[in-house]
Amino acid sequence: xxxxxxxxxxxxxxxxxxxxxxxxxxxxxxxxxxxxxxxxxxxxxxxxxxxxxxxxxxxxxxxxxxxxxxxxxxxxxxxxxxxxxxxxxxxxxxxxxxxxxxxxxxxxxxxxxxxxxxxxxxxxxxxxxxxxxxxxxxxxxxxxxxxxxxxxxxxxxxxxxxxxxxxxxxxxxxxxxxxxxxxxxxxxxxxxxxxxxxxxxx
Numbered sequence: 001x002x003x004x005x006x007x008x009x010x011x012x013x014x015x016x017x018x019x020x021x022x023x024x025x026x027x028x029x030x031x032x033x034x035x036x037x038x039x040x041x042x043x044x045x046x047x048x049x050x051x052x053x054x055x056x057x058x059x060x061x062x063x064x065x066x067x068x069x070x071x072x073x074x075x076x077x078x079x080x081x082x083x084x085x086x087x088x089x090x091x092x093x094x095x096x097x098x099x100x101x102x103x104x105x106x107x108x109x110x111x112x113x114x115x116x117x118x119x120x121x122x123x124x125x126x127x128x129x130x131x132x133x134x135x136x137x138x139x140x141x142x143x144x145x146x147x148x149x150x151x152x153x154x155x156x157x158x159x160x161x162x163x164x165x166x167x168x169x170x171x172x173x174x175x176x177x178x179x180x181x182x183x184x185x186x187x188x189x190x191x192x193x194x195x196x197x198x199x200x201x202x
Contacts (some may be wrong), residue, residue, distance in 0.1 A: 075099075
């Protein structure tokens with residue numbers, strides 16, 4: 001049995017919802033202030049349409065974040081170095097972290113909303129577990145590096161959305177300075193020198 005393709009109006013609605021949600025999260029003071037009703041009104045669709053398509057607010061946030069993450073994940077899965085699987089681990093680890101950081105810089109309030117959906121245990125979400133596993137497995141390929149599991153957690157902690165928002169919005173740290181700081185921190189953890197700055201253009 002062939003899988004039915006989404007109808008054209010459903011695809012249009014989904015695109016309109018994502019555009020509206022992007023705008024609302026970018027302009028909000030706090031991600032908690034963006035409701036399903038707000039998104040529905042901005043997208044010009046009924047609130048019931050959102051619930052049918054995404055289940056609830058958490059489902060919508062996850063779907064939108066995954067859509068923004070898709071180009072990175074495609075590059076991670078089968079792209080060229082430095083993000084792709086053929087990259088040497090000492091090159092790939094900082095590139096992966098820089099990609100995560102840039103995604104959160106570009107989608108700060110959306111990323112905050114996603115992390116808050118797992119407020120009881122943000123480290124048990126599928127999103128976090130996937131990144132941790134990828135980073136841990138890459139770290140495992142670095143000779144002499146001890147405890148790749150903990151190291152992956154520690155490195156990912158430097159890219160948490162609440163920290164990124166605090167440093168950029170609260171402390172006024174410029175984007176490129178934050179990327180440079182992360183590159184140097186990663187290099188120090190991996191004991192690979194002082195760091196040469198971001199490896200990927202974003």
